[in-house]
Amino acid sequence: MAKSISLTRYLVEQQRVDGLIPSQLRLLLEVVARACKSISHAVNKGALGGVLGTATSENVQGEIQKKLDIIANEVLIEANEWGGHLAAMASEEMDGIYLVPNRYPQGEYLLLFDPLDGSSNIDVNVSIGTIFSVLKKPDDDRGVEEGDFLQPGTQQVAAGYCIYGPQTTLVLTVGDGVAMFTLDREQGSFVLTEENIRIPEDTKEFAINMSNMRHWDEPVKRYIDECLQGKEGPRGKDFNMRWIASMVADVHRILTRGGVFMYPWDKREPNKPGKLRLMYEANPMGWLVEQAGGAATNGKQRIMDIQPTQLHERVSVILGSKNEVERVTSYHSTI
Ligand code: P6P
Numbered sequence: 001m002a003k004s005i006s007l008t009r010y011l012v013e014q015q016r017v018d019g020l021i022p023s024q025l026r027l028l029l030e031v032v033a034r035a036c037k038s039i040s041h042a043v044n045k046g047a048l049g050g051v052l053g054t055a056t057s058e059n060v061q062g063e064i065q066k067k068l069d070i071i072a073n074e075v076l077i078e079a080n081e082w083g084g085h086l087a088a089m090a091s092e093e094m095d096g097i098y099l100v101p102n103r104y105p106q107g108e109y110l111l112l113f114d115p116l117d118g119s120s121n122i123d124v125n126v127s128i129g130t131i132f133s134v135l136k137k138p139d140d141d142r143g144v145e146e147g148d149f150l151q152p153g154t155q156q157v158a159a160g161y162c163i164y165g166p167q168t169t170l171v172l173t174v175g176d177g178v179a180m181f182t183l184d185r186e187q188g189s190f191v192l193t194e195e196n197i198r199i200p201e202d203t204k205e206f207a208i209n210m211s212n213m214r215h216w217d218e219p220v221k222r223y224i225d226e227c228l229q230g231k232e233g234p235r236g237k238d239f240n241m242r243w244i245a246s247m248v249a250d251v252h253r254i255l256t257r258g259g260v261f262m263y264p265w266d267k268r269e270p271n272k273p274g275k276l277r278l279m280y281e282a283n284p285m286g287w288l289v290e291q292a293g294g295a296a297t298n299g300k301q302r303i304m305d306i307q308p309t310q311l312h313e314r315v316s317v318i319l320g321s322k323n324e325v326e327r328v329t330s331y332h333s334t335i
Pocket residue numbers: 117118119120209245246247248263275276
């Protein structure tokens with residue numbers, strides 16, 4: 001049996017061979033992975049751990065927080081604030097940025113995360129996950145401010161997610177392809193189980209919340225309608241549909257077997273560009289998908305080229321198999 005490669009060994013070898021992972025970034029990624037192990041443990045306890053259900057608070061998005069949202073956020077903050085690799089953090093669950101306390105050494109990285117994406121699935125035992133993105137802070141001695149986080153996705157130095165499903169799997173890129181690590185609970189370590197992930201450029205599977213159909217813009221309606229026409233329609237093939245309502249789970253499926261995921265702008269809240277968040281959902285997922293040979297746009301431009309103006313800004317998301325994303329995007333340019 002091939003010798004198993006731990007996340008630690010993988011990162012050390014990436015650091016040694018490619019120099020892609022400076023030691024401080026390697027430390028950061030290992031700390032995030034350990035935090036995800038703790039979150040996985042809490043998630044797996046479910047009702048036995050008294051962690052299901054809602055908390056009494058709302059997050060910056062005005063959404064009622066689940067108990068596990070708050071637990072996951074606290075685990076990530078506590079795990080990362082003392083190591084000296086970070087200057088500050090930002091989370092879907094916190095209004096403003098979190099500066100590393102002065103009692104700890106300041107690092108050169110900024111960590112952004114959605115601590116537990118897919119919260120609506122927590123209480124019904126469906127896969128959820130942690131999404132994270134790493135940026136570098138500006139090279140100056142002044143204190144970090146929120147504006148320092150407002151960098152386009154192309155500036156990410158690492159991105160990934162950890163999915164808490166039948167397996168707990170960490171999926172990571174540092175710009176040299178996508179690797180997957182499955183948690184070996186007996187050893188307590190993440191073990192490399194896939195690397196150089198490639199998304200097929202074509203697909204017969206789309207993921208979208210069909211209940212919003214009447215609210216979509218015409219290009220999205222056209223694309224989905226053509227898929228639904230199947231063999232008899234202009235696509236000349238039948239399509240399958242999936243919607244888990246957990247972006248981490250839908251993206252993991254796409255990284256594993258292809259597909260296109262869409263959460264487009266719709267008329268319900270016309271002033272919002274979309275539902276999903278740019279900085280800690282669309283950018284990290286967009287980079288992972290691109291690193292696996294896929295594409296990620298907001299219907300009009302590459303997601304990772306978007307210049308953020310707000311920490312919690314939202315974006316329309318179309319990502320996955322390259323040829324399908326290009327098709328949907330081309331329909332937007334013909335309106
Ligand atoms: P809807 C989860 O709340 C999330 O942010 C994504 O993970 C998911 O893709 C989407 O929202 C689901 O939204 O409107 O279908 O419940």
